[in-house]
Amino acid sequence: MSQNLPPSDRSRVRRVADRGRYDHETVHSIVDAAYLCHVAFADEHGVHCIPTACWREGEYLYIHGSNGSRMLKALTGQGACVTITHLDGLVLARSAFHHSMNYRSVVVHGRFEVVPAEHKAESMNRFMDHIAEGRRHEARPGDANELAATTLLRIPLAESSAKIRTGGPKDDAADMSREVWAGVLPLTMVGGSPQPDGAERPVPDYVQQWAGGVAKAARVPIA
Amino acid sequence: MSQNLPPSDRSRVRRVADRGRYDHETVHSIVDAAYLCHVAFADEHGVHCIPTACWREGEYLYIHGSNGSRMLKALTGQGACVTITHLDGLVLARSAFHHSMNYRSVVVHGRFEVVPAEHKAESMNRFMDHIAEGRRHEARPGDANELAATTLLRIPLAESSAKIRTGGPKDDAADMSREVWAGVLPLTMVGGSPQPDGAERPVPDYVQQWAGGVAKAARVPIA
Numbered sequence: 001m002s003q004n005l006p007p008s009d010r011s012r013v014r015r016v017a018d019r020g021r022y023d024h025e026t027v028h029s030i031v032d033a034a035y036l037c038h039v040a041f042a043d044e045h046g047v048h049c050i051p052t053a054c055w056r057e058g059e060y061l062y063i064h065g066s067n068g069s070r071m072l073k074a075l076t077g078q079g080a081c082v083t084i085t086h087l088d089g090l091v092l093a094r095s096a097f098h099h100s101m102n103y104r105s106v107v108v109h110g111r112f113e114v115v116p117a118e119h120k121a122e123s124m125n126r127f128m129d130h131i132a133e134g135r136r137h138e139a140r141p142g143d144a145n146e147l148a149a150t151t152l153l154r155i156p157l158a159e160s161s162a163k164i165r166t167g168g169p170k171d172d173a174a175d176m177s178r179e180v181w182a183g184v185l186p187l188t189m190v191g192g193s194p195q196p197d198g199a200e201r202p203v204p205d206y207v208q209q210w211a212g213g214v215a216k217a218a219r220v221p222i223a
Numbered sequence: 224m225s226q227n228l229p230p231s232d233r234s235r236v237r238r239v240a241d242r243g244r245y246d247h248e249t250v251h252s253i254v255d256a257a258y259l260c261h262v263a264f265a266d267e268h269g270v271h272c273i274p275t276a277c278w279r280e281g282e283y284l285y286i287h288g289s290n291g292s293r294m295l296k297a298l299t300g301q302g303a304c305v306t307i308t309h310l311d312g313l314v315l316a317r318s319a320f321h322h323s324m325n326y327r328s329v330v331v332h333g334r335f336e337v338v339p340a341e342h343k344a345e346s347m348n349r350f351m352d353h354i355a356e357g358r359r360h361e362a363r364p365g366d367a368n369e370l371a372a373t374t375l376l377r378i379p380l381a382e383s384s385a386k387i388r389t390g391g392p393k394d395d396a397a398d399m400s401r402e403v404w405a406g407v408l409p410l411t412m413v414g415g416s417p418q419p420d421g422a423e424r425p426v427p428d429y430v431q432q433w434a435g436g437v438a439k440a441a442r443v444p445i446a
Contacts, residue, residue: 009268010268010269014293015288015289015291015292015293035310035313035324035410036308036310036324036326038261038263038272038306038308039272040261040263040264040270040271040272040304041263041270042265042270045232045233045332046233046302046304046332047263047264047265047270047302047303047304048263048304048330048332049261049262049263049272049304049305049306049330050306050330051306051308051326051328053324065238066238068238069238070237070238071238079269079270080270081263081269081270081271081272082272083261083272083273083274085259085261085274087258087259087412089415089418090258090354090355092354092355092358092362092430093362094362094363095362095363095364095365095369096347096351096359096362096363096364096365096369097363097365097366097369097373099351099354099362101258101259101276103259103274105274107271107272107273109268109269109271124319128319128322131313131315131322132313132315132408135315136319138403138404139315139316139317139318139319139322139401139403140317140318140319140320140398140401140403141318141319142318142319142320143320146318146319146320150320168418168420168421169420175363176421178362178363179424179425180361180362180363180424181361181419181424181425181426181427181430182419182420182421182424183417183418183419183420183430184417184418184420185355185414185415185417185430185433186414186415186416186417186418187258187412187413187414187415188412188413188415189310189410189411189412189413190410190411190412190413191408191409191410192312192408192409192410192411193409194406194407194408194409195312195391195406195407195409196404196405196406197391197392197405197406197407198391198399198405201402201403201404201405202402202404203404204404207315207404207406207408210408
């Protein structure tokens, strides 16, 4: 991924091309703000699009699941496409036609590879850090059987593109004087009141700070 | 879609099968709570997964775009898969292995068809109602050129499945006495302060009520 050039032809953003971004920093910040991605792949029944938890380590996006997962089995022998989308707002224009949405998305093309057994424990720790920093020192870590039952896959971010829309509506000049409210209705994913399960326990910082907070702090730097 | 039977073999939820739902009411409520979906399809470059705005009319999910859209062109001659996912919370278990997420998702398999020209204006009105009820009476409607430049596609919901996880962690009995906080960290998409564009205008109800509200009221009925 060079500064702002698409890494491949199929990664090039074509529709509203000036929304395309290809630099690491932008791609990473969008991936890091996500708890889940959508994975597209094909099998003998057609194409599928499955949501699953994800996290990033360096230049790879990771997913995991049970060894029995059809998706994980299908992914290890073919190309796939992984997409992350954050919806940031509804853009209300003066004309129906120019209504839009603000969003940050990343599309990754490539092939998943199996994460070797000896790296699984460490990668699952990274995943836990992504969910809640510090929690892996509190919850019981995966034992040998649990790790053995889990498949981790990763896909390189090398062939990825980001697409971002920000700001207000772009109306036609002739519509600017219309007597209609125009602007952005922002959308944010926020934390609600933690719901403890079972017996009372000491409440860790990341639980205490959850309610009312934006779910992931990472915001994309807008040039 | 009969009461709780999958409409086809490829629609059957296999991984944690008791989370699968196939009734209309559940599928509709998840679709109606969404502003966007992810569309998976294949072309000569491989599989793709593209986020796009969506809305429902009856037993169809609709998308739209410019006539020039590669995706829309590619979709009109092959099968596709459309997925909607609402992330409702992080589930923190007493062991790393049993961590999970609460979510509502719908996966639709099928083929898109082109919405005939004579129905486009009405369908775009339905889309506008989905974004902001009543707004289509305020914003300038699409003119003949704008409608002609827009392609609408729809895919039947006939072959769809919902998958839902709710509630707290499901820990192993041996872990229940561990001194670690367990429970759910809820996630909700909420509206932020509206950002008006340009000159001051009368503020419609749906803008006034936006900030602090849950973005879409529809919640799935949990049996």
